[in-house]
Amino acid sequence: METFELLRSLSEASGPAGYEGAVSRQIEALWRPFVDDLRVDAMGNLIARRQGTGPAPRRSLMAAAHMDEIGLIITGFEGEFLRCHQLGGVDRRVLLGLQVWVHGRHRLPGVIGSRPPHILPAAQRQSIPPWEELFIDVGLDADVLRDQVRVGDPVTLQQPLLALKNGRAAGKALDNRTSVAALTLALEALQHREHTWDFYAVATVQEEVGIKGAITSAYSLAPDLAIALDVTFAKQNGDGEAGVFELGKGPTIGVGPNFHPQMVERMREAAMTEEIPFIIEPLPGSSGTDAWGIQLSREGIPSGLISIPVRYMHQPVETVAIRDVERAGRLLASFAVRLTPEFAIRWEDEA
Amino acid sequence: MDLKLLDRLTQTFGPSGYEDEIRAVIAEAITPYADETRVDALGSLIGIRHASEGAPGAKRVLLAAHMDEIGLMVTHVEDKGFVRFTSIGGVRAVNAIGGRARFAGGIIAPIYVERREDASKVPELQHLYLDVGAVDRDSSPVRVGDTAHFVGPLVSQGTRLVSKALDDRIGCYVLIEVMRRLEARAHEIHFAFTTQEEITLSGARTSAYRIDPDLAISVDVTGTGDTPKALPMDVSLGQGPAIKVKDGGMIAHPAVRDALIAAAERAGAPYQMEILLGGTTDAAVMQLVRAGVPSGCLSIPCRYVHSPSEMVDTADVENAVEILLTFLESSL
Amino acid sequence: MNELIDHLGLLSNAPGISGQEIEVRRAIRPLIETYVDDLRVDALGNLIAYKAGQRTEGLRVMVSAHMDEVGMMVIDHTGEGDLRVATVGGIPDRLLPGLTVRVGHLAIPGVIGLQAIHRTERGSLNKAPSIDKLVVDIGATSRDEAERLAPVGTAVVFATTFETMGSSCMGKAFDDRAGCTVLVDLLRGGPYPFDLVGVFTVQEEVGLRGAQVAAYAVAPDVAIALEGTLADDLPKDEPDVSPTTALGRGPAITAMDRSYITPPRLLSHFMRVADAEGITYQIKQPGIGGTDAGGIHRTRAGVPSITVAVPCRYIHSPVSVLREHDLAACARLVAAAAQQLTSELVRPTTAPDA
Secondary structure, three states: OOHHHHHHHHHHOOOEOOOOHHHHHHHHHHHHHHOOEEEEOOOOOEEEEEOOOOOOOOOEEEEEEEOOEOEEEEEEEEOOEEEEEEEOOOOHHHOOOOEEEEEOOOEEEEEEOOOOHHHOOHHHOOOOOOHHHOOEEOOOOHHHHHHHOOOOOEEEEOOOOEEEOOOEEEEOOHHHHHHHHHHHHHHHHHOOOOOOOEEEEEEEOOOOOOOHHHHHHHHHHOOOEEEEEEEEEEOOOOOOOOOOEOOOOOOEEEEOOOOOHHHHHHHHHHHHHOOOOOEEEEOOOOOOOHHHHHOOOOOOOOEEEEEEEEEOOOOOOEEEEHHHHHHHHHHHHHHHHOOOOOOOOOOOOOO | OOHHHHHHHHHOOOEOOOOHHHHHHHHHHHHHHOOEEEEOOOOOEEEEEOOOOOOOOOOEEEEEEEOOEOEEEEEEEOOOOOEEEEEEOOOOHHHHOOOEEEEOOOOEEEEEEOOOOOOOOOOOHHHEEEOOOOOOOOOOOOOOOOEEEEOOOOEEEOOEEEEOOHHHHHHHHHHHHHHHHOOOOOOEEEEEEEOOOOOOOHHHHHHHHHHOOOEEEEEEEEOOOOOOOOOOOOOOOOOOOEEEEEOOOOEOOHHHHHHHHHHHHHHOOOOEEEEOOOOOOOHHHHOOOOOOOOEEEEEEEOEOOOOOOEEEEHHHHHHHHHHHHHHHHOOO | OHHHHHHHHHHHHOOOEOOEOHHHHHHHHHHHOOOOOEEEEOOOOOEEEEEOOOOOOOOEEEEEEEOOEOEEEEEEEOOOOOEEEEEEOOOOHHHOOOEEEEEOOOOEEEEEOOOOHHHOOHHHHHOOOOHHHOOEEOOOOOHHHHHHHOOOOOEEEEOOOOEEEOOEEEEOOHHHHHHHHHHHHHHHOOOOOOEEEEEEEOOOOOOOHHHHHHHHHHOOOEEEEEEEEEEOOOOOOOOOOOOOOOOOOOOEEOOEOOOOEOOHHHHHHHHHHHHHHOOOOEEOOOOOOOOHHHHHOOOOOOOOEEEEEEEEEOOOOOOEEEEHHHHHHHHHHHHHHHHOOOHHHHOOOOOOOO
């Protein structure tokens, strides 16, 4: 599977938080050849299982990548214009002049219009309008509009995936379709490698509005170990050194209270054994990812985090190095195949 | 409308965590209509209606309305007897000044604000105090930790009802009415009058955990967009109950949302589609218990939420009952 | 009393930031292992101690105290061999200038220094620099050396050594090693009429986290969270304000904080027992802070919970101060109140329970 094309099909699919149906179906089709069974749970999480080769009862590893993207939701009408608000942490600074899809009765192209500078008071030229002053224009008359669109209809960004120089790609929803791509590549790799543990691939929902899918799917699966895949901040124009990671230098492995030290250790070993470049990412508090919720499921789950560096997060021009996506997939597969039937997590001070 | 019941519901003491009195009132009201009742570990009251034997496709449904109200807790009694407090739930200073607090034992205290250097700045709770009529700390009838709720009698005027604590005693009223009028036994229904919604939503979370329902619906108030200079919101008083699409804490499960719409249309009841930008309900936590519960919310549009003079429309309340009755009669 | 102070000293000196509590577990184990029936460590690192009771009262009682303290973590290195750090838990920037710390499990000494006052603009003397402008100097002279000695993720704690002075104790991390001390005392005591599960929790400071999974596993009927809580009984411009809690006024009982509310019946029980035992107590100023009870009370089908704390000045700073008397009184109150817990106290009133 060619990675850019895989990423393109995932990036361009529609799946804002709470409305993941379309991207879920896309992922299901991609995963079917590599898994033993697939189901969708009450919240909409897509849960796939690869059975391990070890003797029953087998323990399980859950790998979660959220499939929802940030988007907008229609909140009301103002004549022939639509009012909207965010689904997830939308950066209002990128909305003006943006082209969107309004998913009403049909998929309608729209634009969030910007008043021209000629009639804007000087003070407003740099200011970003509040939500009440932003309108989506789909070019329909008011009465037709009411028939085509309802309050609650979701809106996604229009942005085809672009191939930039040096193996980089730019587009919308790379948070977190890059991770879904990496998880897909891992499933493909596991098809040709032996793993004794059961492997659950979960495309979670509603991460962007509260890591909701992760919480309920972890409870349902009760895995022995879990790894979340998400994105982290890639170094970009204006950054210092702290808290950012260079594109193309590999995925990051999270270290901090969200992650069991032995998970971190084994992830490092898995990377080093297969010569996968990685960077240790310090996360002193909440990781802001599915791992934060999964760790607290039931009696607690030892968790890890693999993150893919992405520039311009939560904007339609998120940018990633394709090989970091591939490396993340390889790291996950490498970790999974190294789990032996005898392996157990233990703290150093346990008897 | 049963104004006598509503009066008892709105006026009875019950800030978050201190719901004993309101629970007793509701327990008395629902006992004739429940097959069994019980009280949860955190004090929520559950009334259960069983499905008929062998009812095909019977689901376990959880309907929740919270019985706690916002209130105050004493933090400090000053030398001169004035009382400082913190909020139980979302209390805005501007809504409290000039009003009255009533303590559990019955003492009434005006709520006022210190003289401020800059009177144009919005006051905060730390600038407010209660006057219980004591002249010094030693003779104060209240102490640190005591709780109070707000004074706000129920008034009925035309189709409008005004009272404190319509959030969410009007939801409790709706559930009691549904229990009273429900004849169908298509599903096993747990009517939960939850605690602590205004502070942590912990009553609903733990009740839902224990009940482990197939789907859950909260009945709570929501805001409106129809008052002067209100933020745009497509919900107005008197235009029907609101079926929640999304609020500040959750996205309603589309299947539950659509089932409520279908029930409204079958019942011939007006309804509105709701997106509430700030605030959430019990449904937000019920949704996440165990392996997840498809959840939604039927809202009563309400003006002036979290003030002593909340306002709803009786038609919206009655239509909410109709929609729920129709909903509970259908296959889910 | 001496034993309480000895234990407090041992536990206070042990290093343990959120997510790296192993040294605190190591310090606690020998103090309790011969007094309990089972000890285990769960997936997050909580130390869970089971002490079977006489079972005259059919309750499972969970008592918790958190092992983690606020501290810092190495996040990067400089070319000159210094460490860049971030806080783990709440430490205000203004505590960092001139701080001495211990780095990693080898407790390497380190310092956080500022530019000399002589060379600093007057205007900057009133404001503390933010942490991302500061470094920890351990004496290393190259990035390689720094990375070897203190790789990314290494814990950094206040370099405070416990001591007593008159009737007070001074040391770091009384939030919540004071609570741990009381829990150790409780586990060494008894017998109790019910099964007692003592949980030394992890990661309270980053979101009341360890307590949640421990409570899920233990599934108690009632929970008591033990804390070292803030005492703000210092001179202020406005003297007639609540101190939150005050030293010397005994254990502080929580009626309500930002994370949960104590059921009134449980609250009155503790107050009644205190009165009966002649223990002076105070009600912590309602609405301040959060504790493990916030995580515990909402697990599974709900757990009635209460927090009882030792008042401590200057928590979340290098040196806290508490009164020995308050620590001892807290231990007495919790033991007495726990001894007298009954099923009726734990259940709410009205309506028969199925």
